[in-house]
Amino acid sequence: MNDNNFGPLAALIGVWKGDxxxxxxPTPDNSEHIPYHETLTIEAVGDVTNAKKQHLWVIRYHQVAQRKSDNEVFHDQIGYWTWDADQQEVTQSLTIPRAVCLLAGGTASQTNGTVKLNVxxxxxxxxxxxxxxPFMDANAKTTAYTHEVVVDGDTMTYSQSTMLDIYxxxxxxxxxxxxTRVS
Ligand code: HEM
Known part of the structure; x- marks a missing residue:
């Protein structure tokens, strides 16, 4: 175990709520806009070593999004973020219960206490x-994903684009x- 070096990921740890x-x-004939609230729980995992030389610091998360209209959970996602201080590299690996998972890679920056992650x-x-x-590949294929997270103290903002080949x-x-970080 090395010294704690979650790097930019340290700013994400906590329980977050947002409405x-x-x-x-997508819908078969067009698109729908759905307002939601969510709880995002992010915990420290620790560090791992790969091939005796790559050292990663790891956090894991669980995102639960509920439609505002009826409180129904309509998106559930789990994943990890990793930080490689030597390469200054961030990864996000995620799974959604449509039998789709992905590994995204990118960078982190910290300016005046504001942390920004892009993968x-x-x-x-x-x-x-x-x-x-095979079904998703043929009928509702995820072709690309970009995700940006900005953490400023106890406020987190994210935006993401998931390109789908559908309909x-x-x-x-x-x-x-x-x-907002609630704990
Ligand atoms: C906050 C994050 C997200 C929310 C709230 C969300 C919500 C939704 C909703 C409402 C639909 C329309 C179909 C339905 O009502 O079930 C949908 C479709 C879909 N989403 Fe997401 N999604 C999120 C993130 C993602 C991510 C990260 C991926 C891929 C990695 C993804 C992949 C898909 C796919 C493949 C479909 C098409 C399935 C279909 O309509 O048959 N979504 N999503």
Whole structure:
């Protein structure tokens, strides 16, 4: 175990709540806009070593989003963030219960106490790729993903774009929210 070096990920640890969620999702004939609230629980995991030389610091999260209209949980996501201080590299690996998972890679910056993370992933990319079932590949394929998180003290804002090949079009499925750390 080395000295604690969660780096920029340290700013994310905690339980976050936000009610300004905005989702744009595909429908067979167009799109729908769904306001949501969510709870995002982020915990420290610790450090891991790969091949005796790569050292990663790791946090894990669980995101639960509920429609404002009826409180129904309509999105559930789990994942990890990792930080490699030597390479200054951040990764997000995530799974959603549509049998889709992805690994996104990118960078982190810290300016005047504000932490910003940017990661992306693309279907077919050798490293930062997307895995999905044959059904999803044929009918509702996730082709690309970009995600930005900004943490300023106890306020977190994220925005993401998930490109889908669905209903015969390329659809930009977007989500964003502003959350407050509650513990
Ligand atoms: C806050 C985050 C997200 C929310 C609230 C959300 C919500 C939704 C909603 C409402 C739909 C429309 C279909 C339905 O009502 O079930 C949908 C479709 C879909 N989402 Fe998301 N989503 C989120 C993130 C993601 C991410 C990160 C991915 C991929 C990694 C993803 C992949 C998909 C796919 C493939 C579909 C098409 C499924 C279909 O309509 O048949 N979503 N999402």
């Amino acid at each position: 300004k969620g905005s989702d744009v999702a 992306s992933s693309k279907s077919g990319d050798q490293h930062w790729g997307i895995a999905q079932t 015969g079009i390329e659809f930009d499925h977007t989500d964003g929210n502003t959350l």
